[in-house]
Amino acid sequence: MAGNGGELRQRNTADKGNAKAVTTTDEGRKSDKLLDEHHGYEFGGPLGVTAMMIGFPILMYYLWICLWFYDGKLVTPSSVDDIVPFLQRMWTHVREDAYPNAYAWKVYTGLIIYQLFLAWVMPGYQQEGLPVPSLGYKTLMYNCNALWSVYATMLTAAALHYYHIFRLTEIINNYGHLMSVAMIYGFAVSFGVYFITVATGNQMRMSGSFIYDVFMGACLNPRIGPVDLKMWAEVRIPWVIVFFLAVSGGCHQYEQYGYVTPNMAFMILATWLYLNACGKGEECIPQTWDMYHEKWGFMVIFWNFAGVPFTYVYSVVYMASHHPDKYHFSTPTYVLLFTVLLTAYYIWDTSMSQKSRFKMQTQGITTFRKTFPQLPGGTLKNPKYIQTAHGNRLLISGWWQYSRKPNYVADWVMSFCWGVIIGKATAIPYFYSIFFITVLIHRCGRDFERCSVKYGKDWERYCEVVKYKFIPGIY
Structure with a gap:
């Protein structure tokens, strides 16, 4: 296998219906071992991650206060003498309008418990993950039952709302809490x-800095019974909340x-498309870097529990607190926005499916799950790829022949639409797309650097074939 590094191949990975699984070479194991060790700090090291852990919650409160109480304007102190009174006003809003009251504890805790229960008991599609270098190339099994859980949650919420047991309208009214x-x-x-994790001796890739290791995480695949907590938190918490905030609005x-x-x-x-996509394509998630390499720390946990659900839907918050006259569009504009959203969604959905199913094919998996909606183009036939000395294959067919991250491009376009939908009424809903592109660029840098170490000259060959990082013909 090592002698085929850089070779460009086109063939049916199923080999007449019986896929030939790819194995990691000795050279690949050496690079994996290097990647599975701590080498330097990211995000500005301990000071940088401490600043983010403190600063981001403050920013979330500030943007929400501006949306809900100040007509979407980014308010600031009017003078040096106004700094202290300004901070006192901000604190008053947090203390009185975002106090963690009994309603919020009941609703949020109820969601956590219910989602864990559904993840534990619902029937699901059994999916084998990629070999995990940190676990000696062991593969883990995942019970993919998010789709059943999502619709059980929707039916439960509809029944509770209909019988006035739990009114969905109250969710947006208690946003701050x-x-x-x-x-x-x-x-x-x-x-x-x-x-x-530390108490049980299961930590890995530790830096020696307490706060940095809390931020990056100590464990890789924490589980409670059959529930993989990292995958559960990525799908069942943030996007369920995002969707129900929109429904509440x-x-x-x-x-x-x-x-x-x-x-x-x-x-x-838009939020349903995203939530449903996470459920219907849950079996693709174990094939991602998030699952087999990224540890479960504050960076991922806080973002799933609080960051995503309470920063991505600022447009909903604005619309729920302002008259429709402030953000009304013409019919052609609505048609354009819906068309762009659905087009971007199609590219995002199919590009993710192409990459994940290609990885499954390399594992010998040729039969794929059928869920709604299955879009045409989600599975490639006779895909082109670059065989690496590592043992892996780099896809260069479908959307992946035009860009190294076509899914990121489409994902960002959708995020931008989530801001455009309120027009020029306020700039705050554009925070999602601005923050997201920053995250994507940083993540690409980390990913490309990792791939360079992992694949060496084969990565250089890949970059020659797929020249553009994001937008074909531009960047």
């Missing part, structure tokens, strides 16, 4: 998992005005 509880969960789970509009605006309907559709 729920956000505070989510932050507490994010910190508590991050530190709790770190201490449990729609219910709020309907009760207030008697109708739901196209803008809010856009966000309900």
Whole structure:
């Protein structure tokens, strides 16, 4: 296998219906071992991650206060003498309007418990993950039952709302309170998992800096019974909350005005597409770097428990607290926005499917799960790839022949649409797309550097074939 490094091949990876699984070479194991060790700090080291752990919650409170109480304007002190009174006003909003009250604890904790219960008992599709270098190339099995869990959650919420047991409208009205509880969960789970991991001796790739290791994580694949907590938290918590915040915003509009605006309907559709995609394609997640390499630390935990659900839907927060006249568009504009959203979603969905199913093919998996909606182009036939000396194959077919990260491009376009849907009313809903592109660029840097170490000259060959990092013909 090592002698075939850099060779460009085109063939049916199924080999007449019986896939030939790829194995890691001795050379590949050496590079994997190097990557599975701590080498220097990221994110500015201990000081940088400490600043993020403190600064991001403060930023979340500030942007929410500006949206809900100051008409979406980025308020600042009017003078040096106003700094202290300004900070006092901000603190008053947090203390009174974002206090972690009983309602927020009940709702958020109820969601956590219910999602864990569903993940434990619901039937699911059994998917084998990629070989994990940190576990001696052992493969883990995943019970992919997110789709059943999502629709069970939707039916449960609809019934509770209909019978006035739990009104969905109240979710958006308690946004600040729920956000505070989510932050507490994010910190508590991050530190709790770190201490449990160290106490049981299961830590890996440690730096020696306490706060940095809490941020990056100490464990790789924590599990409770059949539930892989990292995959569970990535799908069942953030996107469920995001979707129900949008639904709550729609219910709020309907009760207030008697109708739901196209803008809010856009966000309900957009968040459902994302949530449903995570459920219907859950078997693709074990094939990602997040699962087989990224540790479960504050960076991932806080973002899943609090960051994603309470920063990605600022447009919903604005619409729920402002009259529709402030963000009304013409019919052609709505048609354009919905068309761009659905087009970007198609590219994102199929590109993710192409890459993940290609990886499955290299494992010998040729029969794929059928869930709604299965979009044409999600599985490549006779894909082209570069065989590496490591043993892995680098896909250069489908969307992946035009860009090294076509899924990132489409994902970002969708995030930008989530801001555009309120037009020029306020800049705050564009935070998602601005923050997201920063994260994607940083993540690409980490990923490309890792691939350079892992594949060496084969990565150089790949970059010659797929020249563009993001947008074909531009960058």
